[in-house]
Amino acid sequence: MSILKVTDVNKSFAGLKALDAVNLEVEAGKVHAIIGPNGAGKSTLLNCFVGRLMPDTGSVDFDGTSLLGIKPHQINQAGVARVFQTPELFTEMSVLENVMIPAFAKFDGAFRINAWGSIRARAEIRERAESVLADIGLIDHKDEIVASLSRGDKRRVEMAMCLVQEPKLLLLDEPTAGMSRADTNNTVELLQKVGTHITKVVIEHDMHVVFSLADRISVMAQGTVIAEGRPEEIRGNPKVQEAYLGGSHH
Numbered sequence: 001m002s003i004l005k006v007t008d009v010n011k012s013f014a015g016l017k018a019l020d021a022v023n024l025e026v027e028a029g030k031v032h033a034i035i036g037p038n039g040a041g042k043s044t045l046l047n048c049f050v051g052r053l054m055p056d057t058g059s060v061d062f063d064g065t066s067l068l069g070i071k072p073h074q075i076n077q078a079g080v081a082r083v084f085q086t087p088e089l090f091t092e093m094s095v096l097e098n099v100m101i102p103a104f105a106k107f108d109g110a111f112r113i114n115a116w117g118s119i120r121a122r123a124e125i126r127e128r129a130e131s132v133l134a135d136i137g138l139i140d141h142k143d144e145i146v147a148s149l150s151r152g153d154k155r156r157v158e159m160a161m162c163l164v165q166e167p168k169l170l171l172l173d174e175p176t177a178g179m180s181r182a183d184t185n186n187t188v189e190l191l192q193k194v195g196t197h198i199t200k201v202v203i204e205h206d207m208h209v210v211f212s213l214a215d216r217i218s219v220m221a222q223g224t225v226i227a228e229g230r231p232e233e234i235r236g237n238p239k240v241q242e243a244y245l246g247g248s249h250h
């Protein structure tokens with residue numbers, strides 16, 4: 001069953017067709033990678049999933065409801081979380097506080113009936129945050145200020161901030177960009193381990209990462225999806241090889 005369905009999406013910027021009749025279906029519970037050379041339209045498409053961009057035409061349905069015309073925070077409330085290329089963190093606050101903030105935003109309303117409910121909510125939210133930090137291997141750093149963490153650990157905090165919201169769909173925009181091989185391998189291991197029930201859409205240039213994680217791959221070139229299939233189908237696809245050889249890539 002598909003949880004995300006993109007139908008005939010078009011988007012132009014001042015005459016440049018960034019998305020040209022894009023169709024894409026993401027199956028629930030799977031890891032779906034979107035790959036393609038620079039300028040293929042991957043980020044533009046992702047921005048249409050989170051309310052940052054409005055397609056000119058076409059539809060984007062998540063869990064049976066249209067995402068178009070909905071504000072980013074409402075899309076987030078509906079169960080879509082995004083991990084950015086550059087972590088957006090509260091750097092002067094502790095790791096635990098950073099993870100508790102999105103959990104409050106998501107769950108507090110459900111408890112806040114009276115003062116007692118609010119205290120209970122705080123305890124429960126702290127527990128949720130600590131449990132995610134344990135999964136992600138950061139529990140020993142929970143009281144540290146985020147500014148003092150390594151780049152790799154900052155990305156883990158951001159991942160924890162997404163996971164604590166218990167999203168249905170997690171969007172990962174180049175999760176290993178700029179990382180060393182060792183950090184990349186750690187991130188791949190982490191993504192294989194955490195939130196296994198969460199549907200993930202990953203934009204990624206590193207083919208080692210793509211082939212380690214993806215259940216399905218969509219290949220974009222010049223604003224459109226030129227191939228879609230299982231990793232072994234995509235690996236040998238001549239259209240895909242041509243798209244990469246014909247365009248510039250990292």
Ligand SMILES: Nc1ncnc2c1ncn2[C@@H]1O[C@H](COP(=O)(O)OP(=O)(O)OP(=O)(O)O)[C@@H](O)[C@H]1O
Pocket residue numbers: 013016017018036037038039040041042043044045
């Ligand atoms: N806000 C914008 N205004 C004008 N043109 C844009 C805008 N955003 C993207 N584009 C153009 O749309 C096309 C698709 O860009 P997009 O960033 O979606 O590609 P991409 O596949 O994500 O590339 P990369 O792998 O380099 O991130 C490019 O030609 C880009 O220059």
